[in-house]
Amino acid sequence: xxxxxxxxxxxxxxxxxxxxxxxxxxxxxxxxxxxxxxxxxxxxxxxxxxxxxxxxxxxxxxxxxxxxxxxxxxxxxxxxxxxxxxxxxxxxxxxxxxxxxxxxxxxxxxxxxxxxxxxxxxxxxxxxxxxxxxxxxxxxxxxxxxxxxxxxxxxxxxxxxxxxxxxxxxxxxxxxxxxxxxxxxxxxxxxxxxxxxxxxxxxxxxxxxxxxxxxxxxxxxxxxxxx
Numbered sequence: 001x002x003x004x005x006x007x008x009x010x011x012x013x014x015x016x017x018x019x020x021x022x023x024x025x026x027x028x029x030x031x032x033x034x035x036x037x038x039x040x041x042x043x044x045x046x047x048x049x050x051x052x053x054x055x056x057x058x059x060x061x062x063x064x065x066x067x068x069x070x071x072x073x074x075x076x077x078x079x080x081x082x083x084x085x086x087x088x089x090x091x092x093x094x095x096x097x098x099x100x101x102x103x104x105x106x107x108x109x110x111x112x113x114x115x116x117x118x119x120x121x122x123x124x125x126x127x128x129x130x131x132x133x134x135x136x137x138x139x140x141x142x143x144x145x146x147x148x149x150x151x152x153x154x155x156x157x158x159x160x161x162x163x164x165x166x167x168x169x170x171x172x173x174x175x176x177x178x179x180x181x182x183x184x185x186x187x188x189x190x191x192x193x194x195x196x197x198x199x200x201x202x203x204x205x206x207x208x209x210x211x212x213x214x215x216x217x218x219x220x221x222x223x224x225x226x227x
Contacts, residue, residue: 016198030190030221031183038182042175050131052164054142056081056122060088060158077155078120082113084153085124085145093148094140103127110134122158131166138164 020027058078084090088104095107114123124145126138142160150157 009072016195019198020194021172021193023190026194027187027190028216032186034186034189035179035183038185039175039179041182042173042178046172046178047129048170048174049127049129050134050166050168051125051127051171052131052135052138052166053123053125054138054164055161056142056146056158057161058120058122058158078115078122080144081122081149081158082115084149085113085122085141086111090141090144090148093144094137097140097144100137103187110137121161126164126172127193131168134168135164 003079058081086108091108092104094100095102095104099179100107108168110126110128112125114125116120116123124138126134126141128134128137128194142163146160149155
């Protein structure tokens, strides 16, 4: 009985492969349909966003910037400054200076701060649907952050190496990305449905199915007369 149950669970992968290939029209149709939907979604519902980045260089409060101690202190301060840039006093001052309406919780999500490995550079990035607005905000954020650090933390103000820049290209995915992603999803879904129907199909279509499903050998077969 155990052997029979084991045989019943066997799947002919070669047969399944040819079943999938035989349904290529269904798969292609699903890919085209979902691909078109993905394209229109990316075209009309996804708003492209742009980013602008300013770079700061962190100095320790020391007359020398060449000693290992100063370099270590500067590296540690960089981690602290990453948190300072996104604090409420800094962000809200930027919002007030630029007359930006809204809440701090909603606006702070546009801001990201990174520190390239083993450096004392602080990169502040603002992402928004308006490229000019993103640059304006990140420039103001760099100025306000540097002044805040100097005043409140009793440290040398970070040097602003470069203000915001943008190459004019959106950082979000375009229509073709969503088209390809949706087409891929259509292929996976259609193949999945074909496999499920194949596994659930217990109809006997030919003598080989009889041997597979019952374990009995076919001795002879009678032709079916269409009349």
